[in-house]
């Protein structure tokens with residue numbers, strides 16, 4: 001399990017850069033909101049996550065699980081191959097203190113703690129949705145790349161400092177073009193590979 005931590009450390013000096021050109025791959029994320037995140041924060045987080053991931057050619061489409069659309073839960077069907085699942089967990093807990101999000105790697109399920117994100121957002125005078133979007137982008141990369149996703153700086157740094165947030169580093173997926181190219185190649189290789197089959201079939205279904 002990978003955990004995204006917040007630490008009190010100094011941030012690096014820095015440099016953004018040009019985007020890597022690849023066809024954009026869309027990845028569906030099923031979001032189970034047990035933290036009562038507002039609609040406006042949700043929209044901002046989704047927008048920011050996609051702005052962060054645009055340079056590596058990945059777009060996330062979020063489904064609000066449990067929110068009925070035309071009388072139907074959009075997550076009632078089993079996940080399609082490559083769909084990711086993120087739980088937004090409510091409340092502050094002593095367990096995993098300071099952790100903003102976790103992901104099983106590689107896998108399909110991540111957990112994010114929006115109340116902790118809110119606390120950090122307030123402390124750094126940033127909108128909650130802005131930081132929530134970065135946490136979501138970080139965990140989505142882990143679900144697809146595993147440990148390979150970590151970089152020394154930027155969005156995929158294992159531990160974020162307040163300075164990383166104030167200086168805007170967490171909204172940049174790589175510090176250098178080489179880092180972005182490596183992440184892009186890894187993500188697209190993963191998405192092109194044979195998907196993991198999800199769900200449990202009965203014996204009679206398998207025999208058909």
Ligand SMILES: [Zn+2]
Nearest residue numbers: 002003004158
């Ligand atoms: Zn991480």
